[in-house]
Amino acid sequence: MKTIFTIVSSWCPPEQSEPDKRKYIPGMCTPLNEDGGIENTLRSLRQLPARDLEVIIIAVASDPGIEEAVVKKLAGVIKSARLKCTVRVITNRILNRLKSRLEEVGFGRYRRFLNTSSLPRQRNLALLLGYLYEADATVILEEGCLIAERTFLKRIGESIQLSTPCQPLGAIGIYGMQPDGGRLFHESVGWRDTGWPKDKLINQTLHKIGKADRVTATPFIFGSKMVIMRSLAKDVCFDPFIKYGTDLDFLLDARLRGHHFTLDRLLTVKAPAPPPRQRWRRYRQDIYRFIHMRYKLTHQGQLRSNGQKLTLQDFGPYPAAFMRFSFCTRAALVNACCFLVNLLHFRSKTLHYLVNACWIPLHARWSQKIRFKRYLAMLEDWHSFIKVIKEDRKVLRDIIMNSEL
Numbered sequence: 001m002k003t004i005f006t007i008v009s010s011w012c013p014p015e016q017s018e019p020d021k022r023k024y025i026p027g028m029c030t031p032l033n034e035d036g037g038i039e040n041t042l043r044s045l046r047q048l049p050a051r052d053l054e055v056i057i058i059a060v061a062s063d064p065g066i067e068e069a070v071v072k073k074l075a076g077v078i079k080s081a082r083l084k085c086t087v088r089v090i091t092n093r094i095l096n097r098l099k100s101r102l103e104e105v106g107f108g109r110y111r112r113f114l115n116t117s118s119l120p121r122q123r124n125l126a127l128l129l130g131y132l133y134e135a136d137a138t139v140i141l142e143e144g145c146l147i148a149e150r151t152f153l154k155r156i157g158e159s160i161q162l163s164t165p166c167q168p169l170g171a172i173g174i175y176g177m178q179p180d181g182g183r184l185f186h187e188s189v190g191w192r193d194t195g196w197p198k199d200k201l202i203n204q205t206l207h208k209i210g211k212a213d214r215v216t217a218t219p220f221i222f223g224s225k226m227v228i229m230r231s232l233a234k235d236v237c238f239d240p241f242i243k244y245g246t247d248l249d250f251l252l253d254a255r256l257r258g259h260h261f262t263l264d265r266l267l268t269v270k271a272p273a274p275p276p277r278q279r280w281r282r283y284r285q286d287i288y289r290f291i292h293m294r295y296k297l298t299h300q301g302q303l304r305s306n307g308q309k310l311t312l313q314d315f316g317p318y319p320a321a322f323m324r325f326s327f328c329t330r331a332a333l334v335n336a337c338c339f340l341v342n343l344l345h346f347r348s349k350t351l352h353y354l355v356n357a358c359w360i361p362l363h364a365r366w367s368q369k370i371r372f373k374r375y376l377a378m379l380e381d382w383h384s385f386i387k388v389i390k391e392d393r394k395v396l397r398d399i400i401m402n403s404e405l
Contacts, residue, residue, distance in 0.1 A: 003153060004135040005045065005055045006126035008116075008224075009038045009143050011070045012062040029062060029275075030143075032069055037144025037272055042081035044147040050085040053153070056129050057089045060116045067092055088400060090129065092116075097399050105392060110385045120238035120246045123224065124382075127233040132389060132397055138228045144272030145176075145225065152267070156227055159264040162215040170232035170259025171251075172215075176222030176271035183210075195334040196283070201318035208317070209263055218263035219315040221251050225269060232259050237382040241371045242292060244285035248319060252293055255310060256303050280338070280352040286322070287331050287356065288364050294323040295368040302376060328361040335360075 014033035030036035038057065045055060059074055061067045071091055078087050099111045113128060115121045123140065130138030137156060149155070156172065163169045177183060184206060185199040205220045224247050236257050242249045254261050296303060300310060312320045322330075335357035342350040389396065 001136045001157060002052045002054075002134065003137045003139060003156065003227075004130050004133055005053070005139045005141060006058065006129060007038065007041060007055070007141050007143050008058045008060060008122045008126070009036065009070075009074060010060040010062070011036070011066065011073065013066050032066060032073060036077075037142075038074070039077045039081060041141065041143055041145055041147075042078065042083055042087070044145075045085075046081070046083055047150045048085075048147070048153055050083075053085045054133065054135075055083065055085060055087045056126075056133075057087065058116060058122060058125060058129075059089050059091050060122065061092070064092075090125070090400070094400055098396060101392070101396060101399060102388070105388075107385075107388050110381065110388060113382070113385055118240060118243055119224075120240040120242065123238040123246065123250070124240075127228065127237065128389065130228070131230060131233050131386065132393060132400075134230075134393075136230060138230075138233060139174075140224050140226055140228065141174075141269065142224050142272065146270040148270060149268070155264065155267045159215050159227075159262065159267055162213070162264075163260060163262050168231055168259055169229055169262070170236070170254045170257075171229060171261050172227040172267065173218055173221045173251075173261070173263035174225040174227065175263065175265055175268040176225050177268050178271065179273050181270070195330060195337070198286075198318070198322075201321050204317045210265065214266055215262050215264050218261060219251070219320070220318055221247050221261075221263070222271065223247055223274075225271065227267075234386050235259070235383070237379065239292075239375050240378065241375060242289045244282075245289045249289060249293055249296075252296060252315070253303070255314070256296065256300050258304070258308075278349070280335075280349055280356060283331065283335055283338075283356050284352075284360055287328075287360050290319065290322040290327055291361070291364040291368055292371055293319065294325075294327070295372055296375075297323065299372060302372075303379075328365065331361050332357045 010029045011032055012029045014031045042055070057074060057078075059070050061070045071089065074089050078089070081087075095114045095116070098114050099108070102108055102110055102114075113121075113124055116125060126138060126140050159172045160169060163172070175183070178185070184203045187199045187203065202220060209216060209218060209220075226247070232254055236250065236253050236259065238246050238250050239253065251261050297310065297312070312323060315323065335353045339350060339353035339357055342353060
């Protein structure tokens with residue numbers, strides 16, 4: 001079985017190393033004057049058999065002016081990792097050549113799929129690369145993830161065999177171990193987490209999964225840690241209208257399209273600590289994505305192909321608890337409490353919580369229908385683009401293979 005590992009590596013200028021000065025870049029952004037987690041990830045891949053294995057790094061620069069420096073940095077990292085398998089780096093220069101090829105053959109409208117400006121677009125690019133290289137499975141990892149088991153590829157094969165044959169297997173979730181080696185999330189004990197108990201609900205879901213078989217259907221996925229089969233890559237793409245938590249939404253889309261999504265408790269990686277994010281921004285992103293996911297579930301007839309009808313019970317305890325009609329009330333109350341606390345302390349982020357409590361839930365409800373229609377249109381374009389890739393696969397692959405760092 002041919003397996004391709006795809007890793008996104010994001011970099012920013014050295015002067016943006018301070019969190020308050022760093023430009024926003026999806027995922028983890030490493031200043032050029034520091035060592036990122038990509039080198040440790042590549043070194044952990046050395047223990048895997050090189051046969052039928054290829055690694056593709058998607059290079060992302062927060063500033064166009066540092067693209068050459070990023071390429072040089074990654075070239076040194078790859079050299080020091082001393083991998084026996086082939087390692088390729090997808091740069092903006094390669095993406096521009098691929099876009100030019102699409103315009104030559106009259107398919108320039110698909111240029112948007114060759115983009116790394118957001119997390120969902122990076123994930124879609126990873127799916128395209130796996131399909132372009134005719135991989136049976138595309139492993140998506142975050143930089144900084146460490147593979148500790150030599151039998152990682154063998155366990156992928158075992159997971160495929162153990163999956164329920166009644167539905168086509170779409171993807172296998174990889175169990176993300178905490179940095180301290182634990183299997184559960186650390187639950188916060190603040191008063192705000194009483195009304196927003198995400199970590200607690202995730203742990204309840206993991207306890208439920210732990211009582212089942214080694215490979216079982218899952219309502220939860222550990223971020224961007226999954227093995228995606230070719231059949232799913234052809235049929236479903238990541239929703240670009242969800243900037244954060246797009247992987248959980250991808251699980252929902254895959255199941256609505258009739259693909260089996262499992263989690264293997266023995267297929268593990270050691271995950272890095274998540275990048276720090278401001279609480280008000282996390283609340284805002286959650287409001288948009290959970291309302292959008294709820295709308296997809298209630299209007300699944302327009303999205304579902306040959307899959308069975310799904311309900312909230314199929315996604316419990318998490319994320320079902322945040323997809324109920326009471327979610328807007330929960331979001332408004334939590335943000336209103338945060339607004340009052342920050343107002344008493346004269347903090348600058350007070351206005352953000354007020355907007356979250358009053359405007360964001362209303363705007364998310366008002367715009368959900370528009371975003372859903374746009375995603376349906378994008379899904380149709382994705383199916384058409386896959387056909388274009390299939391017909392022009394050799395030329396597009398040669399563009400990547402003939403490009404040097």
